[in-house]
Amino acid sequence: MQNTPIRVGALLCLLIFTANADAIVIRHDAGSTGFEQPPQRIVALTWSQAEILLTLGITPVGVASVPGYHKWHSNRPPLPASVVDVGHRGNPNLEVIAGLQPDLILGYNFRHANQLGRLQSIAPTLLYRQYPSGHDNQFRYFQQMLRITRDLGRLLQREAAATAAINGMQQTITEARQALAGAGLAGAPVVLGKFVGMGMGLRVFSDHSLAADVAGQLGLENQWHHSLPGRDFSHIQLPQMLALGNVHLIIFGDDSDETALMQRSAIWPQLAFVRRNQVYRVANSWGFGGPVSASLLAQRISQALLAGRYAEQRHPEGRP
Numbered sequence: 185m186q187n188t189p190i191r192v193g194a195l196l197c198l199l200i201f202t203a204n205a206d207a208i209v210i211r212h213d214a215g216s217t218g219f220e221q222p223p224q225r226i227v228a229l230t231w232s233q234a235e236i237l238l239t240l241g242i243t244p245v246g247v248a249s250v251p252g253y254h255k256w257h258s259n260r261p262p263l264p265a266s267v268v269d270v271g272h273r274g275n276p277n278l279e280v281i282a283g284l285q286p287d288l289i290l291g292y293n294f295r296h297a298n299q300l301g302r303l304q305s306i307a308p309t310l311l312y313r314q315y316p317s318g319h320d321n322q323f324r325y326f327q328q329m330l331r332i333t334r335d336l337g338r339l340l341q342r343e344a345a346a347t348a349a350i351n352g353m354q355q356t357i358t359e360a361r362q363a364l365a366g367a368g369l370a371g372a373p374v375v376l377g378k379f380v381g382m383g384m385g386l387r388v389f390s391d392h393s394l395a396a397d398v399a400g401q402l403g404l405e406n407q408w409h410h411s412l413p414g415r416d417f418s419h420i421q422l423p424q425m426l427a428l429g430n431v432h433l434i435i436f437g438d439d440s441d442e443t444a445l446m447q448r449s450a451i452w453p454q455l456a457f458v459r460r461n462q463v464y465r466v467a468n469s470w471g472f473g474g475p476v477s478a479s480l481l482a483q484r485i486s487q488a489l490l491a492g493r494y495a496e497q498r499h500p501e502g503r504p
Contacts, residue, residue, distance in 0.1 A: 210335050213293050214300060214311035222340050223288035227270060227281050231257040233290040236333050236474040238263070239349045240342040245284045246270040257470045260480060282306045294414070314472060315415050316392045325416060326397035329474055353475035360486035361402045367493045370403040375428055378436040384422040384446050386435070392416035395471045398481045407431050422451050430456045434488055437468035464488035
């Protein structure tokens with residue numbers, strides 16, 4: 185009987201190990217977090233993670249800056265009216281979040297790392313990178329988006345939904361690529377941008393961005409390769425656009441005031457892509473989203489270029 189304590193200790197260790205055997209550990213960009221069971225009440229501090237949750241069939245209890253999800257994210261998938269707005273994306277209201285009694289909070293390193301301790305005091309918190317860093321030039325948001333989708337699929341027991349979403353996105357990209365190749369647009373040079381309130385300036389996306397990655401998978405050639413430190417885009421003014429040359433300029437979103445301001449400039453008609461009628465305005469598309477956003481980017485980029493090619497064939501002297 186002298187070995188009884190040892191046997192009891194061994195049995196306890198075995199029981200503890202068995203109890204934790206089914207625990208799910210998520211390795212995110214702020215560490216590793218274990219869960220004994222799938223979270224049920226989730227707060228998303230980014231629109232991208234809200235999109236991915238909705239894609240997986242999960243409605244978050246709270247999302248930061250709900251009006252922005254409707255405007256900038258295009259509300260795809262639709263955000264239910266029951267979702268509580270927890271305040272600004274970069275400075276959320278911790279009291280409101282705590283009141284929702286979440287068992288998971290999702291955020292981004294660059295916005296929420298300085299609040300991690302306070303967020304963790306409310307609920308387990310997963311933080312992911314959105315942008316490249318100076319020491320990791322190989323970072324691509326497209327791959328990060330796939331990682332987040334798969335992580336949440338595994339954690340929330342929605343792996344089949346995550347796989348279906350990714351496969352559907354890849355099918356959309358493949359079909360769009362084939363259509364562009366059939367129209368003779370494989371390898372077409374593109375620049376992807378959007379107006380963000382800079383007057384006669386444009387935000388343009390670099391190779392690290394989701395938009396440029398999707399364009400590359402469509403068989404197109406992104407022509408803007410520079411980005412601000414720690415970002416996947418930069419800002420250029422109208423005179424700098426002269427250096428873009430003969431590209432297809434695709435502008436996301438409807439900011440007609442800024443377009444009109446540019447068009448009144450003496451520089452605008454001198455731009456090669458303007459002279460060749462290769463400027464395309466497409467619906468607002470979120471460049472930091474999940475599989476749904478990537479699919480929309482593929483559809484809108486390809487549809488704009490195909491419509492332009494069709495008009496060019498009908499009016500070879502120039503699109504009306």
